[in-house]
Amino acid sequence: MDNNIYKFTGNPFVDAGIWSICEWVKKGNPEDLDKSDLKRISGDIVPLYLTDNWGKNIFSIFPNNPITNPSVKDKKIRYSDYLNEVIEDIDRIPSNKSGNCIACGRRNVGDIRTKSEIPLIGSGKLINFFPSGQSGGDYCPACTFAVQFSPLVLYKCGKLLLVHSNSDKIMRSWSKKAIKEVRRQILMKDYAGCFNEDFTNPRNALFQIIESMIREYDEKWFNENPSINLYHFTNYNQGPDLDMYHIPTPVFRFLAYVKLHERYNDWKKIVKKGYWVNWDKVKEENDYKNKTNSVYDNLLKNRSIVKYFINTKNKGVIGDWELFTFYLKEVRKMDEKRLETLKRVGDELSEYVKIRDDIKRLNDLEMAGNYNSFRNVLRKIVKDRIKSNADKPLFSLEEYVKDLFPDGNLGWRETQDLLLFRIYENLHDWLKSKRLPENEDEEALSDDKT
Numbered sequence: 001m002d003n004n005i006y007k008f009t010g011n012p013f014v015d016a017g018i019w020s021i022c023e024w025v026k027k028g029n030p031e032d033l034d035k036s037d038l039k040r041i042s043g044d045i046v047p048l049y050l051t052d053n054w055g056k057n058i059f060s061i062f063p064n065n066p067i068t069n070p071s072v073k074d075k076k077i078r079y080s081d082y083l084n085e086v087i088e089d090i091d092r093i094p095s096n097k098s099g100n101c102i103a104c105g106r107r108n109v110g111d112i113r114t115k116s117e118i119p120l121i122g123s124g125k126l127i128n129f130f131p132s133g134q135s136g137g138d139y140c141p142a143c144t145f146a147v148q149f150s151p152l153v154l155y156k157c158g159k160l161l162l163v164h165s166n167s168d169k170i171m172r173s174w175s176k177k178a179i180k181e182v183r184r185q186i187l188m189k190d191y192a193g194c195f196n197e198d199f200t201n202p203r204n205a206l207f208q209i210i211e212s213m214i215r216e217y218d219e220k221w222f223n224e225n226p227s228i229n230l231y232h233f234t235n236y237n238q239g240p241d242l243d244m245y246h247i248p249t250p251v252f253r254f255l256a257y258v259k260l261h262e263r264y265n266d267w268k269k270i271v272k273k274g275y276w277v278n279w280d281k282v283k284e285e286n287d288y289k290n291k292t293n294s295v296y297d298n299l300l301k302n303r304s305i306v307k308y309f310i311n312t313k314n315k316g317v318i319g320d321w322e323l324f325t326f327y328l329k330e331v332r333k334m335d336e337k338r339l340e341t342l343k344r345v346g347d348e349l350s351e352y353v354k355i356r357d358d359i360k361r362l363n364d365l366e367m368a369g370n371y372n373s374f375r376n377v378l379r380k381i382v383k384d385r386i387k388s389n390a391d392k393p394l395f396s397l398e399e400y401v402k403d404l405f406p407d408g409n410l411g412w413r414e415t416q417d418l419l420l421f422r423i424y425e426n427l428h429d430w431l432k433s434k435r436l437p438e439n440e441d442e443e444a445l446s447d448d449k450t
Ligand SMILES: [Zn+2]
Pocket: 101, 102, 103, 104, 105, 106, 107, 139, 140, 141, 142, 143, 144
Protein backbone atom coordinates (compact mmCIF):
# COMPACT_ATOMS: atom_id res chain seq x y z
CA MET A 1 0.00 0.00 0.00
CA ASP A 2 1.16 3.53 -0.66
CA ASN A 3 -0.27 6.57 1.03
CA ASN A 4 -0.61 8.91 -1.91
CA ILE A 5 -4.17 9.77 -2.82
CA TYR A 6 -3.07 10.91 -6.25
CA LYS A 7 -0.56 10.29 -8.98
CA PHE A 8 -1.16 11.30 -12.57
CA THR A 9 -3.02 8.61 -14.45
CA GLY A 10 -2.95 9.34 -18.20
CA ASN A 11 -6.76 9.62 -18.15
CA PRO A 12 -7.50 13.15 -19.46
CA PHE A 13 -10.50 13.89 -17.24
CA VAL A 14 -8.88 12.52 -14.08
CA ASP A 15 -5.58 14.33 -14.74
CA ALA A 16 -7.42 17.59 -15.49
CA GLY A 17 -9.16 17.25 -12.11
CA ILE A 18 -5.90 16.50 -10.29
CA TRP A 19 -4.28 19.59 -11.85
CA SER A 20 -7.30 21.68 -10.80
CA ILE A 21 -7.00 20.51 -7.20
CA CYS A 22 -3.21 21.05 -7.12
CA GLU A 23 -3.56 24.56 -8.49
CA TRP A 24 -6.50 25.41 -6.24
CA VAL A 25 -4.70 24.42 -3.04
CA LYS A 26 -1.35 25.61 -4.46
CA LYS A 27 0.52 22.34 -4.26
CA GLY A 28 2.89 21.61 -7.13
CA ASN A 29 2.87 17.85 -6.80
CA PRO A 30 -0.23 15.58 -6.77
CA GLU A 31 1.52 13.26 -4.32
CA ASP A 32 1.39 16.04 -1.70
CA LEU A 33 -2.41 16.28 -1.80
CA ASP A 34 -4.17 15.12 1.38
CA LYS A 35 -7.72 14.75 2.64
CA SER A 36 -7.89 18.35 3.92
CA ASP A 37 -7.14 19.61 0.39
CA LEU A 38 -10.07 17.61 -0.96
CA LYS A 39 -12.37 19.02 1.73
CA ARG A 40 -11.15 22.52 0.98
CA ILE A 41 -11.78 22.44 -2.76
CA SER A 42 -15.23 20.89 -2.20
CA GLY A 43 -16.21 23.68 0.18
CA ASP A 44 -14.89 26.38 -2.15
CA ILE A 45 -16.19 25.12 -5.48
CA VAL A 46 -19.69 23.75 -4.77
CA PRO A 47 -21.14 27.30 -4.39
CA LEU A 48 -19.49 28.27 -7.69
CA TYR A 49 -21.09 25.34 -9.51
CA LEU A 50 -24.49 26.48 -8.20
CA THR A 51 -24.30 29.80 -10.08
CA ASP A 52 -26.30 30.06 -13.32
CA ASN A 53 -23.54 29.98 -15.94
CA TRP A 54 -21.51 27.29 -14.23
CA GLY A 55 -24.71 25.30 -13.77
CA LYS A 56 -25.32 25.49 -17.52
CA ASN A 57 -21.80 24.24 -18.28
CA ILE A 58 -22.07 21.48 -15.68
CA PHE A 59 -25.27 20.40 -17.41
CA SER A 60 -23.29 19.34 -20.47
CA ILE A 61 -20.50 17.77 -18.38
CA PHE A 62 -22.40 15.90 -15.64
CA PRO A 63 -26.07 15.65 -16.71
CA ASN A 64 -28.53 14.66 -13.98
CA ASN A 65 -26.10 15.21 -11.13
CA PRO A 66 -27.57 16.87 -8.01
CA ILE A 67 -26.58 20.35 -9.26
CA THR A 68 -28.27 20.11 -12.64
CA ASN A 69 -31.22 17.91 -11.75
CA PRO A 70 -34.24 20.24 -11.42
CA SER A 71 -36.05 17.89 -9.05
CA VAL A 72 -33.28 18.17 -6.43
CA LYS A 73 -34.20 20.85 -3.90
CA ASP A 74 -31.21 21.22 -1.55
CA LYS A 75 -28.62 21.13 -4.31
CA LYS A 76 -25.76 22.45 -2.18
CA ILE A 77 -26.31 19.96 0.62
CA ARG A 78 -26.90 17.04 -1.75
CA TYR A 79 -23.77 17.67 -3.84
CA SER A 80 -21.59 18.41 -0.79
CA ASP A 81 -22.82 15.19 0.85
CA TYR A 82 -22.02 13.31 -2.33
CA LEU A 83 -18.46 14.69 -2.42
CA ASN A 84 -17.97 13.92 1.30
CA GLU A 85 -19.09 10.35 0.74
CA VAL A 86 -16.59 9.97 -2.08
CA ILE A 87 -13.85 11.34 0.21
CA GLU A 88 -14.82 8.78 2.88
CA ASP A 89 -14.67 6.06 0.22
CA ILE A 90 -11.12 7.14 -0.62
CA ASP A 91 -10.23 6.37 3.03
CA ARG A 92 -12.17 3.14 2.98
CA ILE A 93 -10.57 1.77 -0.20
CA PRO A 94 -6.81 2.27 0.11
CA SER A 95 -4.54 2.77 -2.89
CA ASN A 96 -2.24 -0.05 -3.73
CA LYS A 97 0.26 -1.20 -6.31
CA SER A 98 -2.65 -2.35 -8.36
CA GLY A 99 -6.41 -2.00 -8.40
CA ASN A 100 -9.27 -2.41 -10.85
CA CYS A 101 -9.93 1.33 -11.48
CA ILE A 102 -9.69 1.82 -15.26
CA ALA A 103 -8.13 5.30 -14.84
CA CYS A 104 -5.40 4.92 -12.19
CA GLY A 105 -5.04 1.16 -11.86
CA ARG A 106 -3.89 1.74 -8.25
CA ARG A 107 -7.12 1.54 -6.30
CA ASN A 108 -10.17 -0.68 -6.38
CA VAL A 109 -13.58 0.44 -7.52
CA GLY A 110 -16.35 0.85 -4.97
CA ASP A 111 -19.55 2.06 -6.57
CA ILE A 112 -19.95 1.81 -10.33
CA ARG A 113 -19.96 5.36 -11.75
CA THR A 114 -22.46 6.86 -14.19
CA LYS A 115 -22.31 9.63 -16.81
CA SER A 116 -23.58 12.05 -14.14
CA GLU A 117 -20.20 11.62 -12.47
CA ILE A 118 -17.77 10.82 -15.32
CA PRO A 119 -18.27 12.43 -18.77
CA LEU A 120 -18.64 10.35 -21.92
CA ILE A 121 -19.03 6.96 -20.35
CA GLY A 122 -22.75 6.59 -21.05
CA SER A 123 -24.74 4.67 -18.46
CA GLY A 124 -28.10 3.11 -17.92
CA LYS A 125 -29.76 2.91 -21.32
CA LEU A 126 -26.88 4.75 -23.02
CA ILE A 127 -24.25 2.09 -22.60
CA ASN A 128 -21.33 2.99 -24.83
CA PHE A 129 -18.42 0.75 -24.14
CA PHE A 130 -18.73 -0.98 -20.81
CA PRO A 131 -17.37 -4.46 -20.40
CA SER A 132 -20.10 -7.05 -20.06
CA GLY A 133 -22.80 -4.43 -20.56
CA GLN A 134 -22.69 -3.23 -16.95
CA SER A 135 -24.49 0.03 -16.37
CA GLY A 136 -21.55 2.25 -15.40
CA GLY A 137 -17.77 2.76 -15.39
CA ASP A 138 -15.09 1.27 -13.14
CA TYR A 139 -13.63 4.39 -11.54
CA CYS A 140 -12.26 4.38 -8.02
CA PRO A 141 -13.44 7.05 -5.55
CA ALA A 142 -10.21 9.12 -5.86
CA CYS A 143 -10.45 9.34 -9.64
CA THR A 144 -14.19 10.04 -9.44
CA PHE A 145 -13.54 12.86 -6.97
CA ALA A 146 -10.85 14.43 -9.19
CA VAL A 147 -13.10 14.41 -12.25
CA GLN A 148 -15.65 16.54 -10.36
CA PHE A 149 -13.16 19.43 -10.55
CA SER A 150 -12.09 19.02 -14.17
CA PRO A 151 -14.62 21.73 -15.26
CA LEU A 152 -12.35 24.34 -13.63
CA VAL A 153 -9.75 23.84 -16.38
CA LEU A 154 -12.10 23.31 -19.33
CA TYR A 155 -12.33 25.86 -22.13
CA LYS A 156 -15.68 26.84 -23.62
CA CYS A 157 -15.68 26.59 -27.39
CA GLY A 158 -19.20 25.77 -28.54
CA LYS A 159 -18.78 22.48 -26.78
CA LEU A 160 -15.95 22.18 -24.25
CA LEU A 161 -12.24 21.68 -24.78
CA LEU A 162 -10.12 19.58 -22.48
CA VAL A 163 -6.33 20.03 -22.73
CA HIS A 164 -4.18 16.99 -22.03
CA SER A 165 -0.41 16.70 -22.30
CA ASN A 166 2.43 14.51 -21.08
CA SER A 167 4.31 17.73 -20.32
CA ASP A 168 3.97 18.95 -16.74
CA LYS A 169 4.97 22.44 -17.88
CA ILE A 170 2.09 22.58 -20.32
CA MET A 171 -0.43 21.23 -17.84
CA ARG A 172 0.81 23.47 -15.03
CA SER A 173 0.73 26.60 -17.19
CA TRP A 174 -2.70 25.78 -18.52
CA SER A 175 -4.22 24.99 -15.11
CA LYS A 176 -2.63 28.16 -13.66
CA LYS A 177 -4.23 30.23 -16.39
CA ALA A 178 -7.65 28.61 -16.06
CA ILE A 179 -7.70 28.67 -12.24
CA LYS A 180 -6.61 32.32 -12.28
CA GLU A 181 -9.79 33.03 -14.23
CA VAL A 182 -11.88 31.05 -11.70
CA ARG A 183 -10.37 33.07 -8.84
CA ARG A 184 -11.09 36.29 -10.73
CA GLN A 185 -14.72 35.29 -11.19
CA ILE A 186 -15.12 34.53 -7.49
CA LEU A 187 -13.37 37.74 -6.43
CA MET A 188 -15.42 39.91 -8.78
CA LYS A 189 -18.61 37.91 -8.24
CA ASP A 190 -18.69 37.60 -12.02
CA TYR A 191 -19.62 33.94 -12.40
CA ALA A 192 -19.21 33.57 -16.14
CA GLY A 193 -18.74 29.79 -16.31
CA CYS A 194 -15.91 27.79 -17.86
CA PHE A 195 -12.98 29.75 -19.32
CA ASN A 196 -14.40 31.48 -22.36
CA GLU A 197 -12.76 33.73 -24.95
CA ASP A 198 -15.64 33.55 -27.43
CA PHE A 199 -14.09 30.88 -29.60
CA THR A 200 -16.36 28.45 -31.41
CA ASN A 201 -13.81 26.99 -33.83
CA PRO A 202 -11.89 24.37 -31.83
CA ARG A 203 -8.83 24.33 -34.12
CA ASN A 204 -8.37 28.09 -33.84
CA ALA A 205 -9.03 27.90 -30.09
CA LEU A 206 -6.32 25.32 -29.74
CA PHE A 207 -3.73 27.64 -31.29
CA GLN A 208 -4.98 30.48 -29.11
CA ILE A 209 -4.56 28.32 -26.00
CA ILE A 210 -1.04 27.28 -26.96
CA GLU A 211 0.11 30.70 -28.09
CA SER A 212 -1.21 32.41 -24.98
CA MET A 213 0.48 29.81 -22.79
CA ILE A 214 3.80 30.31 -24.56
CA ARG A 215 3.41 34.07 -24.34
CA GLU A 216 2.39 34.37 -20.71
CA TYR A 217 4.54 31.80 -18.98
CA ASP A 218 8.23 32.35 -19.15
CA GLU A 219 9.35 28.79 -19.59
CA LYS A 220 12.10 27.29 -21.71
CA TRP A 221 9.50 25.97 -24.12
CA PHE A 222 12.03 25.43 -26.82
CA ASN A 223 13.48 22.48 -24.90
CA GLU A 224 10.07 20.96 -24.35
CA ASN A 225 8.90 18.10 -26.56
CA PRO A 226 5.30 17.76 -25.50
CA SER A 227 2.56 15.63 -26.91
CA ILE A 228 -0.65 17.68 -26.69
CA ASN A 229 -4.16 16.40 -27.26
CA LEU A 230 -7.36 18.37 -27.14
CA TYR A 231 -10.70 16.75 -26.58
CA HIS A 232 -13.68 18.73 -27.87
CA PHE A 233 -16.69 17.19 -26.24
CA THR A 234 -20.13 17.45 -24.82
CA ASN A 235 -21.76 15.00 -22.46
CA TYR A 236 -25.15 16.57 -23.08
CA ASN A 237 -27.94 14.04 -22.53
CA GLN A 238 -29.40 14.33 -26.03
CA GLY A 239 -26.15 13.83 -27.92
CA PRO A 240 -22.84 13.14 -26.25
CA ASP A 241 -20.05 13.80 -28.72
CA LEU A 242 -16.26 13.85 -28.92
CA ASP A 243 -13.65 15.07 -31.42
CA MET A 244 -9.93 14.81 -30.82
CA TYR A 245 -7.13 17.09 -32.03
CA HIS A 246 -3.44 16.45 -31.74
CA ILE A 247 -0.72 19.11 -31.94
CA PRO A 248 2.37 17.62 -33.56
CA THR A 249 5.40 18.17 -31.31
CA PRO A 250 7.42 19.95 -34.06
CA VAL A 251 4.55 22.42 -34.52
CA PHE A 252 4.59 23.22 -30.82
CA ARG A 253 8.36 23.74 -30.89
CA PHE A 254 8.04 25.98 -33.93
CA LEU A 255 5.34 28.10 -32.24
CA ALA A 256 7.50 28.37 -29.11
CA TYR A 257 10.47 29.61 -31.11
CA VAL A 258 8.69 31.86 -33.54
CA LYS A 259 7.42 34.20 -30.83
CA LEU A 260 11.07 34.99 -30.00
CA HIS A 261 11.97 35.49 -33.65
CA GLU A 262 12.67 39.00 -34.90
CA ARG A 263 10.30 38.24 -37.76
CA TYR A 264 7.43 37.32 -35.42
CA ASN A 265 5.24 40.02 -36.97
CA ASP A 266 5.71 38.34 -40.33
CA TRP A 267 4.57 35.06 -38.83
CA LYS A 268 1.41 36.82 -37.64
CA LYS A 269 0.83 38.05 -41.20
CA ILE A 270 1.20 34.49 -42.50
CA VAL A 271 -1.38 33.26 -39.98
CA LYS A 272 -3.73 36.07 -40.97
CA LYS A 273 -3.39 35.08 -44.59
CA GLY A 274 -4.78 31.67 -43.66
CA TYR A 275 -8.24 32.95 -42.65
CA TRP A 276 -11.09 32.40 -45.09
CA VAL A 277 -12.48 35.87 -44.79
CA ASN A 278 -13.08 38.97 -46.84
CA TRP A 279 -10.79 41.42 -45.02
CA ASP A 280 -12.64 44.40 -46.47
CA LYS A 281 -15.55 43.49 -44.25
CA VAL A 282 -13.53 42.84 -41.10
CA LYS A 283 -13.93 45.48 -38.41
CA GLU A 284 -12.78 43.61 -35.32
CA GLU A 285 -11.20 40.35 -34.21
CA ASN A 286 -14.56 38.67 -33.68
CA ASP A 287 -15.25 39.02 -37.42
CA TYR A 288 -12.52 36.51 -38.27
CA LYS A 289 -11.29 34.63 -35.20
CA ASN A 290 -13.66 31.70 -35.71
CA LYS A 291 -13.33 31.46 -39.50
CA THR A 292 -11.53 28.48 -40.99
CA ASN A 293 -7.77 29.11 -40.99
CA SER A 294 -5.84 27.03 -43.56
CA VAL A 295 -2.47 27.77 -41.94
CA TYR A 296 -3.66 26.29 -38.64
CA ASP A 297 -5.52 23.44 -40.31
CA ASN A 298 -2.53 22.48 -42.45
CA LEU A 299 -0.20 22.58 -39.44
CA LEU A 300 -2.54 20.19 -37.61
CA LYS A 301 -2.79 17.89 -40.61
CA ASN A 302 0.96 17.88 -41.18
CA ARG A 303 0.58 19.60 -44.56
CA SER A 304 2.89 22.24 -45.99
CA ILE A 305 2.14 25.93 -45.42
CA VAL A 306 5.00 27.05 -47.69
CA LYS A 307 2.67 28.81 -50.11
CA TYR A 308 1.53 31.18 -47.36
CA PHE A 309 5.04 32.59 -47.14
CA ILE A 310 4.88 33.80 -50.74
CA ASN A 311 2.61 35.99 -52.73
CA THR A 312 2.72 35.13 -56.42
CA LYS A 313 0.42 38.02 -57.33
CA ASN A 314 2.90 40.70 -56.37
CA LYS A 315 5.95 38.44 -56.49
CA GLY A 316 6.74 39.04 -52.84
CA VAL A 317 7.53 37.08 -49.71
CA ILE A 318 6.49 37.30 -46.07
CA GLY A 319 9.37 36.79 -43.67
CA ASP A 320 12.93 36.02 -44.72
CA TRP A 321 14.96 32.95 -45.66
CA GLU A 322 15.90 32.42 -42.03
CA LEU A 323 12.31 32.30 -40.74
CA PHE A 324 11.28 30.26 -43.76
CA THR A 325 14.00 27.64 -43.30
CA PHE A 326 13.34 27.42 -39.58
CA TYR A 327 9.80 26.37 -40.44
CA LEU A 328 11.10 23.94 -43.08
CA LYS A 329 13.62 22.35 -40.74
CA GLU A 330 11.51 22.26 -37.61
CA VAL A 331 8.10 21.36 -39.01
CA ARG A 332 8.76 19.89 -42.46
CA LYS A 333 11.89 18.09 -41.24
CA MET A 334 13.94 19.12 -44.28
CA ASP A 335 17.63 18.46 -43.90
CA GLU A 336 20.38 21.02 -44.23
CA LYS A 337 21.72 19.56 -47.47
CA ARG A 338 18.35 19.79 -49.20
CA LEU A 339 17.87 23.39 -48.07
CA GLU A 340 21.35 24.32 -49.28
CA THR A 341 20.63 22.91 -52.71
CA LEU A 342 17.27 24.68 -52.91
CA LYS A 343 18.87 27.94 -51.86
CA ARG A 344 21.68 27.61 -54.41
CA VAL A 345 19.33 26.65 -57.25
CA GLY A 346 17.00 29.51 -56.22
CA ASP A 347 19.98 31.90 -56.34
CA GLU A 348 21.04 30.64 -59.79
CA LEU A 349 17.51 31.01 -61.10
CA SER A 350 17.34 34.57 -59.73
CA GLU A 351 20.60 35.41 -61.54
CA TYR A 352 19.29 33.86 -64.72
CA VAL A 353 16.06 35.88 -64.67
CA LYS A 354 17.81 39.13 -63.76
CA ILE A 355 20.76 38.91 -66.19
CA ARG A 356 18.53 37.96 -69.09
CA ASP A 357 15.86 40.36 -67.96
CA ASP A 358 13.50 37.47 -68.49
CA ILE A 359 10.31 38.02 -66.52
CA LYS A 360 8.56 35.68 -68.91
CA ARG A 361 10.62 32.71 -67.70
CA LEU A 362 9.81 33.65 -64.11
CA ASN A 363 6.14 33.70 -65.06
CA ASP A 364 6.57 30.23 -66.58
CA LEU A 365 7.99 28.95 -63.30
CA GLU A 366 5.05 30.42 -61.42
CA MET A 367 2.38 29.29 -63.82
CA ALA A 368 3.48 25.67 -64.23
CA GLY A 369 0.44 23.74 -63.07
CA ASN A 370 1.80 20.22 -62.97
CA TYR A 371 5.01 18.32 -62.37
CA ASN A 372 5.77 17.84 -66.06
CA SER A 373 5.38 21.44 -67.09
CA PHE A 374 7.45 22.62 -64.12
CA ARG A 375 10.27 20.21 -65.05
CA ASN A 376 9.96 21.42 -68.60
CA VAL A 377 10.59 25.05 -67.60
CA LEU A 378 13.65 23.97 -65.59
CA ARG A 379 14.86 21.95 -68.61
CA LYS A 380 14.61 25.03 -70.84
CA ILE A 381 16.60 27.07 -68.33
CA VAL A 382 19.26 24.33 -68.11
CA LYS A 383 19.54 24.38 -71.93
CA ASP A 384 19.83 28.18 -72.06
CA ARG A 385 22.56 28.11 -69.44
CA ILE A 386 24.52 25.50 -71.40
CA LYS A 387 24.21 27.61 -74.54
CA SER A 388 25.59 30.61 -72.72
CA ASN A 389 28.48 28.54 -71.32
CA ALA A 390 27.56 28.65 -67.64
CA ASP A 391 30.42 27.49 -65.34
CA LYS A 392 28.42 24.82 -63.55
CA PRO A 393 25.25 22.89 -64.26
CA LEU A 394 22.13 24.20 -62.51
CA PHE A 395 21.98 20.98 -60.49
CA SER A 396 23.45 17.50 -60.52
CA LEU A 397 21.36 14.43 -61.13
CA GLU A 398 21.77 13.50 -57.48
CA GLU A 399 20.57 16.93 -56.36
CA TYR A 400 17.65 16.69 -58.73
CA VAL A 401 16.52 13.34 -57.34
CA LYS A 402 17.36 13.80 -53.66
CA ASP A 403 16.98 17.50 -52.99
CA LEU A 404 14.70 19.04 -55.60
CA PHE A 405 12.09 16.34 -56.13
CA PRO A 406 12.58 13.67 -53.46
CA ASP A 407 8.90 12.73 -53.67
CA GLY A 408 8.68 13.15 -57.45
CA ASN A 409 5.22 13.96 -58.62
CA LEU A 410 3.88 14.25 -55.06
CA GLY A 411 5.98 17.05 -53.59
CA TRP A 412 6.77 19.09 -56.70
CA ARG A 413 4.37 21.91 -55.77
CA GLU A 414 6.19 22.55 -52.54
CA THR A 415 9.52 22.61 -54.42
CA GLN A 416 8.06 25.17 -56.82
CA ASP A 417 7.05 27.38 -53.89
CA LEU A 418 10.42 26.92 -52.19
CA LEU A 419 12.29 28.08 -55.29
CA LEU A 420 9.89 30.97 -55.87
CA PHE A 421 10.37 32.12 -52.28
CA ARG A 422 14.13 32.39 -52.81
CA ILE A 423 13.74 34.11 -56.20
CA TYR A 424 11.23 36.65 -54.92
CA GLU A 425 13.39 37.35 -51.89
CA ASN A 426 16.51 37.89 -54.04
CA LEU A 427 14.81 39.92 -56.73
CA HIS A 428 12.59 42.04 -54.51
CA ASP A 429 14.16 45.40 -55.45
CA TRP A 430 14.75 44.50 -59.06
CA LEU A 431 11.16 43.29 -59.54
CA LYS A 432 9.95 46.50 -57.94
CA SER A 433 12.00 48.53 -60.39
CA LYS A 434 10.29 46.64 -63.20
CA ARG A 435 7.17 48.45 -62.00
CA LEU A 436 5.03 45.42 -61.60
CA PRO A 437 1.46 46.35 -60.80
CA GLU A 438 1.40 47.09 -57.06
CA ASN A 439 -0.65 44.78 -54.96
CA GLU A 440 -3.22 46.83 -53.05
CA ASP A 441 -3.31 44.85 -49.86
CA GLU A 442 -1.30 41.73 -49.37
CA GLU A 443 -3.43 40.49 -46.53
CA ALA A 444 -6.64 40.84 -48.50
CA LEU A 445 -5.44 38.19 -50.92
CA SER A 446 -5.98 34.84 -49.40
CA ASP A 447 -4.70 32.75 -52.34
CA ASP A 448 -6.45 29.55 -53.20
CA LYS A 449 -7.80 27.69 -50.19
CA THR A 450 -6.91 24.13 -50.77
ZN1 LIG B 1 -8.65 5.47 -9.87
